[in-house]
Amino acid sequence: MTAKDSSWLDLYQTLLDAWGPQHWWPADSPFEVMVGAILTQNTAWSNVEKAIGRLRQAQALTVSAVLKARDAELEEWLRPAGYFRVKAKRLRAFCQFLEEQGVAEQPQLLGLDLETLSLRALLLGVHGVGEETADSILLYALGRSIMVVDAYTRRIGSRLGWVGASIGYKDLQGVIEASLPTKSGVPLRKEFHALLVSLGKEHCRPRNPRCHRCPVQAFCRYGQGVSDQGRVRAD
Ligand code: SF4
Structure with a gap:
């Protein structure tokens, strides 16, 4: 799969397959x-x-x-x-x-x-x-079907090559919502946001992202330009 023919839903599925449920939000009520x-x-x-x-x-x-x-x-x-x-x-x-x-x-x-x-x-x-x-x-x-986005989501989407690095909150949310199904909307969105936070914390860091072990490197534009040692290749 390449950056061009993949989608936010593919990203969700790939992360879920790699890491499983994240058990969010940790709270009793x-x-x-x-x-x-x-x-x-x-x-x-x-x-x-x-x-x-x-x-x-x-x-x-x-x-x-x-x-x-x-x-x-x-x-x-x-x-x-x-x-x-x-x-x-x-x-x-x-x-x-x-x-x-x-x-x-x-x-x-x-x-x-x-x-x-x-x-x-x-x-x-x-x-x-x-x-x-x-x-x-x-x-x-409240269990409403709405995607939460944040700085992790923006950075990941930008490096994947799907959105601009300065895209606003509402636009980013709209782009993602457009690619997600409404069926199973709430559980999927809960899990997806949690997985994106994990990806942002564990791999897609602001500096020196750990692309060589990232589960979505195969369809990430930035990741495809990175060597196995984690350094950006000079094209
Ligand atoms: S491959 Fe690298 S740049 Fe792409 S999402 Fe993974 S960590 Fe981020």
């Missing part, structure tokens, strides 16, 4: 997914886990507990996630939003009567919720 999606901005997941662990230990992993907490208390719980003051404000704003929507007790019921794109627009109106966060919440917490 839809609300925990929402909290993780807010806290994971600009930090490693291991730091998010520490912050969520602190919330759990303080029995504060509920909407009402977050809203009742004092600013200093909430910030201290979130400290391991970095930018903890900013994230405390964002988490509080999100919990206020859930309360206003009448789903504080059952956040998984958010927007049940709304189409996915209407719910997405509603989420984007909440303080601190950007496109990737909104889509992560839609897909992993």
Whole structure:
């Protein structure tokens, strides 16, 4: 298969065949997914886990507990996630939003009567919720069929030769969505995003990508220009 005749769906299948299910999103409840999606901005997941662990230990992993907490208390719980003051404000704003929507007790019921794109627009109106966060919440917490894209996805797509390196979030999402089936939409999209994150972390790094052991090298334009020692060949 070459870069020209392969697709995002082939990429998904190749990664799944190589690595199997990634068991994402690691969380015990839809609300925990929402909290993780807010806290994971600009930090490693291991730091998010520490912050969520602190919330759990303080029995504060509920909407009402977050809203009742004092600013200093909430910030201290979130400290391991970095930018903890900013994230405390964002988490509080999100919990206020859930309360206003009448789903504080059952956040998984958010927007049940709304189409996915209407719910997405509603989420984007909440303080601190950007496109990737909104889509992560839609897909992993609320089971909506929508592809999450990020910097890994953009870098991989660009190196494969399928999209430009500066493509915007919505355009990249649209290109991928156009090549994915709607059937089995949610499980496939959950798995695909997780596999792309693994590919971005393990192989397709910003510098010195590990192409020689990458499962998709056979149809990657960048990978095809790389020698077995991992150096870009001079054409
Ligand atoms: S072959 Fe190299 S450039 Fe292509 S996806 Fe794999 S690691 Fe990235």
